Amino acid sequence: MSTIKSNLKQLGVALPSAPKPLGNFAPFIIDQNTLMISGQISVDATGNVVRGKLGDDFSLEQGYKAARLCAIGLLARANAALDGELDRIEQLLKLGAFVNATPEFGDHPKVVNGASDFMVEALGRKRGEHVRFAVGTSSLPSNAAVEIEAIFRVRTD
Amino acid sequence: MSTIKSNLKQLGVALPSAPKPLGNFAPFIIDQNTLMISGQISVDATGNVVRGKLGDDFSLEQGYKAARLCAIGLLARANAALDGELDRIEQLLKLGAFVNATPEFGDHPKVVNGASDFMVEALGRKRGEHVRFAVGTSSLPSNAAVEIEAIFRVRTD
């Protein structure tokens, strides 16, 4: 069993099938050693969008969990891109995170840590360490709470 | 005649001259095989900014058209970057799209499809398929309705 799949099993996370894009675009593209994953909104294990606005009707804890769901969806897409061979991931390079929030909100990093923490737990510290941006947005597709895009470096053999 | 230029002719689209940047930055940069294009706001064929806020005074149909104008501007810049040889485009890799919208809006994907659909029509399915993010924003330069950045893989010979 691969290391990443072992980690996921220990975390009690079963990757869902890769979420379908909500528009006319690809869920992922592999360009040489770079795997780019489209913006993934927060969707739960049954496929329902997790909606909410931080600073309003949605708590930090809910936001953290929503960001974690984005990361799980990103990894599900990576799994599909790599034909189930998740250990072809050499490193998560970047997360770009958008948090649906009110104009007064300022705790975006605590929300997005839900995705970053999960990536480090699933990939391990060395492969999971990444750069990121985390910003607020006034609205997201389907009124989702969080949307995150990702870039991985992968082995292409 | 190149395939992409034939497609554009069939679509009835004449590429404008590449829109000038609104600040101290380059409209495009070619780094090895990667062509990066700066964020392109919605500008019509006569150079006027297409302004509006989705969810407020701007309909989905207007938004779709505004996103399409961003894509036309991106392709005009690509054309300038490639000295008019558009067929040096091997693939559109990514669109990063920001939609000027009210806090309640949730149909960003339908808006941004205006850009994605155009790219697939102009470049063909194989070269036009891309990853993307589509998010809301509370404000954009010159109160434009949409801003989109792009990354292409290009032939450098």
Added chain:
Amino acid sequence: MSTIKSNLKQLGVALPSAPKPLGNFAPFIIDQNTLMISGQISVDATGNVVRGKLGDDFSLEQGYKAARLCAIGLLARANAALDGELDRIEQLLKLGAFVNATPEFGDHPKVVNGASDFMVEALGRKRGEHVRFAVGTSSLPSNAAVEIEAIFRVRTD
């Protein structure tokens, strides 16, 4: 003395130590010839966050200075990534800029020029010319006025 460090000296800018990330992520990653820097919020020389919302309580001039502070922080992180050898920077490729603004604001390019101008002054025109996106956002971490991410091409020898 290196050219970039000479430029900084002429500009009267002393790079601070690299700002620490506000969450579970890396301040920078070098992947082959690409140096990616995490989103850097506006922080002054003493480490205090520069807060404000353009269009509301924060002037264009304050915004320009806040964007410049982001650029200084980005260069401080680049300096740390390159073990103090800033002249390993071959080119700034991209800035991705988020401006904390009201829904009516439209002068984001003038704000973000604070970062672009500084980069061109510090790196020189040839190494400093970059693509960028500049968009509004309704909220940023710690209520910062500006957040900017960067990508550089660097020499890895």
